[in-house]
Amino acid sequence: MRNYKILWADDEIDLLKPHIIFLNNKDYDVTPVNSGSDALDTLTKEDFDIIFLDENMPGLTGLETLSQIKENYPSIPVVMITKSEEEQIMEEAIGAKIADYLIKPLNPNQILLSVKKILDNKRLVSEQTNMSYQQEFRSISMEINENLDFQEWIDIYKKMVYWELRIDETEEKDMAEVLNMQKDEANAEFGDFVMESYEDWLNNPNEEKPLMSHRVMKEQVFPLLGQGEPVFVFIIDNLRYDQWNLMEPIISEFYNIEKEVPFYSILPTTTAYARNAIFSGMLPDEMAKKHSDIWVGEDEDEGKNNNEQEFLQRNLKRNNLDISVSYHKILQKNQGRQLVNNVNNLMTNDLNTIVYNFVDVLSHARTDMKMIRELAPDESAYRSLTMSWFQHSTLLELLRILSEKKVKVVITTDHGTIRVKKPIKIIGDRNTNSNLRYKVGKNLKVDTKDVYSSNDPDALHLPRPNVSSSYVFAQKNDFLAYPNNFNYYVNYYKDTFQHGGISLEEMIVPLIHLKPKN
Missing domain, CATH: 3.40.50.2300 (Response regulator)
Incomplete structure (x- = not known):
């Protein structure tokens, strides 16, 4: 020195x-x-x-x-x-x-x-962080290989996110590669756990199960209604736990965290399924059957998330909640600005649901735009871009304004995302969907030991586009690629952020109840 x-x-x-x-x-x-x-x-x-x-x-x-x-x-x-x-x-x-x-x-x-x-702050923090993680590495590895339940998997994931953020703050990030290897090991075990448990969660009424997408509104939002304060629910599309943990200190300047209720996104972990399940209070097959007029299937070109407001209205009606409600989807800054300007009008509603799509747009832009890939070459930079957006967003501005009012605030998401690295070859017909983390189609051919596959969509409560339709879900940090033009496909999508499959990052997502400090 x-x-x-x-x-x-x-x-x-x-x-x-x-x-x-x-x-x-x-x-x-x-x-x-x-x-x-x-x-x-x-x-x-x-x-x-x-x-x-x-x-x-x-x-x-x-x-x-x-x-x-x-x-x-x-x-x-x-x-x-x-x-x-x-x-x-x-x-x-x-x-x-x-x-x-x-x-x-x-x-x-x-x-x-x-x-x-x-x-010497950075050096001392780096040394202490690396030493502390080394001490806990063995403990985490032992836990991963035990027979964990859904809550213990939440605890393990949150613990690894904690260390990921701590290591990210160190100067040389010496332990980052070790942690990434441990996360890969954890995701392999988590995939096995989900394959063994998922059908029971959906079908066995006696099975102890986690909170899942389709029960979020009924169990976490509807009980807040009718207490004399407007309720604001913010759904930040594609928000992972690590991103939430970086946002939390800023939000904590204005709010106390009343409780944190992590939940499991349903499969597939995409907007079309997971977020529609949140708004409708139903699993996908039930949405397709009971709301066929607004459900958009895989084989249709129409946008899959254009009917969220109607799903929510029908969910409220089914639960005998005759309330005033608003729904807003923020895709562009001018839409957020308009919402901020009209915040006093929102105070007259019992429930306000607001979807912010930026994080999802960022993950797609990183795939499609070379400049964004260069700005966010790794997990740390991806988190940094998300934070930069949040610190200058109308979402933060709106949260600041609401912190001075008597309101209840819930922040959550529909699913997370994972950085994919390993291609898995799959063969399907021309009608197979394009998502890299899951496929639905006829005569899907893939090495089953690498994926979670089901020839019985009914057991997963998923729609069946055709009589012979099956579903295949990628696990860990894998992605599904067609043999045709394989090398180009792999080089284009490797190291991009994707969702739809089974991983800790995609399935275990935050739900936070906030109470204004003022």
Whole structure:
């Protein structure tokens, strides 16, 4: 580790000699000066890693010196040191973006802690994170290979997301590859678990089962109605748990999290099935039979999610809920802006459902547009793009406005997405659907050990376009590719984000109840 250089400005610098010797003995190079003017003059001649600045100096005060330092050397961290405990001085210094604030008399270890916190923070965090994950790696691996139930799989997935985000913050990301291997192992075991459990969840009334898409409205939203406060349900299409965890600290500035209710997306994990199931309160085969006038099948060209509002209205009616309700789908920023401008009108509704499609659009754009692929070459960059959108979105603006009103807010999604890597060859006729993570069609031919396949759509509560239709679902980070033009197909879609199949990322998704802090 190189020696860091410290510039220390104090009109009583001679009295601080013991502290300077202490820092020198810790391999920090300290340059002492007696005034703010001397500090500014020294900065023109040498480079420094950190500046200690006394607040109460004759001539240029500490705050005046700080202002010039920030104007000319904005990247150098400054620690303000003062005898004063006046709140106004603290606020001015903090407002000027100081790195730390120390009050005299100084303690040598207090100074050392401040320096390490500022200069060695990334290194120390990286070392501690890597060591902590290494210690937990064995524990997670053992859990993965146990006979886990649906709640334990949720806990494992959330734990791995936690470590993924922690490792992402480290400098070298040394443990990222190890974690990715562990996630692959977990997804292999999770796929086996879903294959063994899924039909029982849907068909066995005595089977203990997770909350799933078609029960979300009835169990998590409808009980909130009729309590004198409008309910706002935000469905952010394609939102994964890691993305939610990055958004949470921002949202927590305005809301308390009342409860978190992760649920399992139904199969296929796509908008046409999973989100329609949320709005309708039904599984896909039931939607196709009972609402054939608005259900759009795989063999139809019409958009598959154009009837969500009608599905919701019929769901409310079936549950004897005679309420005022609004539905909005935000595809473009001007639609979000219009919604923000009309927020007071929404307050007269009992239920407001708002679909934000950006994350889904981003995942598709990353597949189709070279520029987006370059902007988001990996998971970390993909999360970063999502965060950048959220921080400047009308969704955040709307959440801020609602936080000042007496409302109930639910944030959720329809399914997640996974970065696909391994192609699986499949053969189907010309009417087979185009999704890379699942196929439905006649005479599908695929190596069954690599996929979850079913010749009985009824058991999965899925529509049967033809008498001989079957379904095939990719697992782990696989994707389904046709033998024709195979290499081109694989090179085009490898490392893209897809959904429709079976993975922790696609199936286990967040549902959050928020209560405004104000």
